[in-house]
Amino acid sequence: xxxxxxxxxxxxxxxxxxxxxxxxxxxxxxxxxxxxxxxxxxxxxxxxxxxxxxxxxxxxxxxxxxxxxxxxxxxxxxxxxxxxxxxxxxxxxxxxxxxxxxxxxxxxxxxxxxxxxxxxxxxxxxxxxxxxxxx
Amino acid sequence: xxxxxxxxxxxxxxxxxxxxxxxxxxxxxxxxxxxxxxxxxxxxxxxxxxxxxxxxxxxxxxxxxxxxxxxxxxxxxxxxxxxxxxxxxxxxxxxxxxxxxxxxxxxxxxxxxxxxxxxxxxxxxxxxxxxxxxxxxxxxxxxxxxxxxxxxxxxxxxxxxxxxxxxxxxxxxxxxxxxxxxxxxxxxxxxxxxxxxxxxxxxxxxxxxxxxxxxxxxxxxxxxxxxxxxxxxxxxxxxxxxxxxxxxxxxxxxxxxxxxxxxxxxxxxxxxxxxxxxxxxxxxxxxxxxxxxxxxxxxxxxxxxxxxxxxxxxxxxxxxxxxxxxxxxxxxxxxxxxxxxxxxxxxxxxxxxxxxxxxxxxxxxxxxxxxxxxxxxxxxxxxxxxxxxxxxxxxxxxxxxxxxxxxxxxxxxxxxxxxxxxxxxxxxxxxxxxxxxxxxxxxxxxxxxxxxxxxxxxxxxxxxxxxxxxxxxxxxxxxxxxxxxxxxxxxxxxxxxxxxxxxxxxxxxxxxxxxxxxxxxxxxxxxxxxxxxxxxxxxxxxxxxxxxxxxxxxxxxxxxxxxxxxxxxxxxxxxxxxxxxxxxxxxxxxxxxxxxxxxxxxxxxxxxxxxxxxxxxxxxxxxxxxxxxxxxxxxxxxxxxxxxxxxxxxxxxxxxxxxxxxxxxxxxxxxxxxxxx
Numbered sequence: 001x002x003x004x005x006x007x008x009x010x011x012x013x014x015x016x017x018x019x020x021x022x023x024x025x026x027x028x029x030x031x032x033x034x035x036x037x038x039x040x041x042x043x044x045x046x047x048x049x050x051x052x053x054x055x056x057x058x059x060x061x062x063x064x065x066x067x068x069x070x071x072x073x074x075x076x077x078x079x080x081x082x083x084x085x086x087x088x089x090x091x092x093x094x095x096x097x098x099x100x101x102x103x104x105x106x107x108x109x110x111x112x113x114x115x116x117x118x119x120x121x122x123x124x125x126x127x128x129x130x131x132x133x134x135x
Numbered sequence: 136x137x138x139x140x141x142x143x144x145x146x147x148x149x150x151x152x153x154x155x156x157x158x159x160x161x162x163x164x165x166x167x168x169x170x171x172x173x174x175x176x177x178x179x180x181x182x183x184x185x186x187x188x189x190x191x192x193x194x195x196x197x198x199x200x201x202x203x204x205x206x207x208x209x210x211x212x213x214x215x216x217x218x219x220x221x222x223x224x225x226x227x228x229x230x231x232x233x234x235x236x237x238x239x240x241x242x243x244x245x246x247x248x249x250x251x252x253x254x255x256x257x258x259x260x261x262x263x264x265x266x267x268x269x270x271x272x273x274x275x276x277x278x279x280x281x282x283x284x285x286x287x288x289x290x291x292x293x294x295x296x297x298x299x300x301x302x303x304x305x306x307x308x309x310x311x312x313x314x315x316x317x318x319x320x321x322x323x324x325x326x327x328x329x330x331x332x333x334x335x336x337x338x339x340x341x342x343x344x345x346x347x348x349x350x351x352x353x354x355x356x357x358x359x360x361x362x363x364x365x366x367x368x369x370x371x372x373x374x375x376x377x378x379x380x381x382x383x384x385x386x387x388x389x390x391x392x393x394x395x396x397x398x399x400x401x402x403x404x405x406x407x408x409x410x411x412x413x414x415x416x417x418x419x420x421x422x423x424x425x426x427x428x429x430x431x432x433x434x435x436x437x438x439x440x441x442x443x444x445x446x447x448x449x450x451x452x453x454x455x456x457x458x459x460x461x462x463x464x465x466x467x468x469x470x471x472x473x474x475x476x477x478x479x480x481x482x483x484x485x486x487x488x489x490x491x492x493x494x495x496x497x498x499x500x501x502x503x504x505x506x507x508x509x510x511x512x513x514x515x516x517x518x519x520x521x522x523x524x525x526x527x528x529x530x531x532x533x534x535x536x537x538x539x540x541x542x543x544x545x546x547x548x549x550x551x552x553x554x555x556x557x558x559x560x561x562x563x564x565x566x567x568x569x570x571x572x573x574x575x576x577x578x579x580x581x582x583x584x585x586x587x588x589x590x591x592x593x594x595x596x597x598x599x600x601x602x603x604x605x606x607x608x609x610x611x612x613x614x615x616x617x618x619x620x621x622x623x624x625x626x627x628x629x630x631x632x633x634x635x636x637x638x639x640x641x642x643x644x645x646x647x648x649x650x651x652x653x654x655x656x657x658x659x660x661x662x663x664x665x666x667x668x669x670x671x672x673x674x675x676x677x678x679x680x681x682x683x684x685x686x687x688x689x690x691x692x693x694x695x696x697x698x699x700x701x702x703x704x705x706x707x708x709x710x711x712x713x714x715x716x717x718x719x720x721x722x723x724x725x726x727x728x729x730x731x732x733x734x735x736x737x738x739x740x741x742x743x744x745x746x747x748x749x750x751x752x753x754x755x756x757x758x759x760x761x762x763x764x765x766x767x768x769x770x771x772x773x774x775x776x777x778x779x780x781x782x783x784x785x786x787x788x789x790x791x792x793x794x795x796x797x798x799x800x801x802x803x804x805x806x807x808x809x810x811x812x
Binding site: 012014015017021022064072095097117118119120 | 606610611614615617622642
């Protein structure tokens with residue numbers, strides 16, 4: 001069991017399946033955890049923190065999701081998990097190529113970058129390398 | 136707006152021109168004085184002439200006075216001389232009579248030698264006395280120097296006999312001559328015929344030397360600078376008038392007075408020395424008068440030149456003002472904006488132009504009986520009065536606003552109003568000038584524009600939303616396809632490849648679903664010619680309930696159809712079905728887990744609205760209100776929600792010209808209000 005975690009928050013099951021495959025193929029030291037929307041992820045993080053489990057190192061966040069979308073998730077992170085995401089690098093991975101979304105992403109200091117789908121293993125490696133270097 | 140324009144046309148000049156009878160006199164007088172005031176030269180000449188006439192009368196009068204004075208003076212002088220001469224003649228007569236008394240009955244003079252000297256010595260006028268018995272000079276005193284006269288036969292001497300005989304005939308004393316005396320010199324001889332026993336005896340005579348006569352008459356003592364005397368007698372032989380004083384030249388052209396002395400048939404003349412003496416006296420006055428008249432004429436002309444110039448300017452200005460007034464009146468009457476003069480105190484109309492009448496639909500005579508308050512839309516009156524008050528207090532000089540009037544026909548007229556005061560600071564408020572421009576059409580167009588702008592921007596927003604959704608939804612599929620295809624390329628085993636193809640089929644299916652949803656949305660947007668029918672709302676709700684029976688039963692929901700069974704709405708059948716299904720299924724689906732779902736559907740005929748009220752989980756309107764009708768923007772913690780339903784519903788309602796309003800409280804319920812057009 002690798003101890004580093006990459007967390008995928010996306011409502012598209014096909015994407016979930018594919019990204020898992022890509023990460024597996026990339027032969028990184030990360031385990032993958034998936035959530036269908038922001039609310040599920042947030043609830044899980046809160047539960048983990050109560051059990052003194054650490055936050056995932058990387059989060060790949062979709063924007064358009066039912067129940068709690070990416071932006072709502074970010075707002076909740078800032079609100080209820082403030083200061084607990086220092087070791088977590090959050091990236092937006094969305095099918096949106098809208099300028100407005102890219103600009104909105106910059107308003108959250110926790111967001112490290114923005115990627116438009118599709119995402120491949122080279123991009124995953126870029127992210128993991130960058131995160132490792134940052135440590 | 137050029138307000139001054141309209142201020143000037145009300146200048147007081149107009150009021151002055153409205154004349155009555157007393158004014159017409161004034162007008163004539165003004166015309167009359169204008170004639171003179173504008174012609175200084177003519178007026179000067181006339182003044183000169185007038186003065187000249189006046190002076191001529193005065194001089195004429197003076198001339199007459201002088202002439203009368205002269206005549207009076209002359210007649211005095213001549214009378215004095217006449218009296219003196221008469222005196223001399225009377226003395227002579229007395230002397231001859233005295234002498235005649237000396238003749239006794241026998242015809243012999245007695246005491247001649249005593250009496251004659253007495254007579255001569257006591258009478259200065261008598262130079263000598265004679266007694267001439269039978270016409271022959273016999274006795275003379277003084278004899279000395281008169282000797283040659285002795286024995287001179289008078290009655291037989293042709294040169295003197297005529298006159299001698301005349302006195303015998305008349306039996307009165309007669310003075311002959313002046314004639315050359317026998318004893319030398321010129322004199323007159325007064326002969327008194329003496330009759331004894333009715334028989335001519337002879338003459339008693341006196342001799343008066345002419346120079347003595349003249350001396351005693353006082354002729355020589357008068358001031359001869361102005362007048363002179365002449366003394367004449369018609370020669371009995373030649374019948375020619377002979378003159379005996381110097382300056383014998385013809386004086387018939389001169390002014391003279393004359394007296395006839397019958398005792399000697401003499402004529403005494405007093406002659407004015409200068410022919411035009413009196414005229415000369417008035418000449419100076421005449422010349423002075425002429426000069427005076429001329430100068431006063433020039434003076435009048437010169438002092439009148441300046442006023443005349445000013446007067447001309449005044450008339451020029453007046454003409455200009457009249458012209459301007461006419462011009463302004465035309466502007467006022469034909470202005471394309473409504474102009475009115477309004478009483479600042481009570482808001483009564485004083486003057487209004489045609490356009491003002493046209494905008495409000497009243498005639499001029501109707502309007503001037505009204506005030507602006509009664510014509511103003513009730514909602515605008517208060518603000519108008521407040522502004523008028525500020526104007527009256529001098530806080531503001533003018534104001535402009537958009538306001539509403541009520542047209543005579545009752546419809547509302549929008550105008551752009553500008554009000555300015557027509558009095559100066561510190562003056563009593565008099566009138567305001569109000570200018571209105573009909574902006575009803577503009578206002579309507581503006582409203583339409585605003586509405587269409589709202590529609591366009593709403594449509595634009597929807598279009599943006601739509602394109603965003605389209606791109607997002609399509610891209611999520613294409614990105615998956617892209618990833619899968621790259622996996623297919625690199626797949627090494629058949630299992631791997633089969634797995635990817637399986638995924639591809641799934642993507643294909645969801646892409647298809649997305650496409651059909653989008654197609655449905657697009658078809659609403661492009662569907663312009665919808666069939667509209669009268670539909671019974673109650674029945675359609677019941678129909679929807681039937682369609683959703685299973686779902687309702689599963690949730691144990693109750694649906695209260697409170698719509699009056701008679702209510703009919705004009706709607707497209709498919710849309711009404713779709714809308715009802717969507718809202719009801721939505722309400723059932725998002726029911727609260729703690730309670731049984733209850734849904735109330737009602738209709739309000741007045742506002743043409745349908746309300747669908749549930750007791751479900753509710754929506755956080757502050758957070759998700761804007762996403763409510765977004766496509767694929769689902770917000771409920773419910774795995775069934777796809778979000779497309781409400782988006783399509785909203786599009787359908789809007790396609791029918793209505794709208795949807797949402798009221799909701801989290802955990803309590805939601806009420807959707809659908810507006811029918």
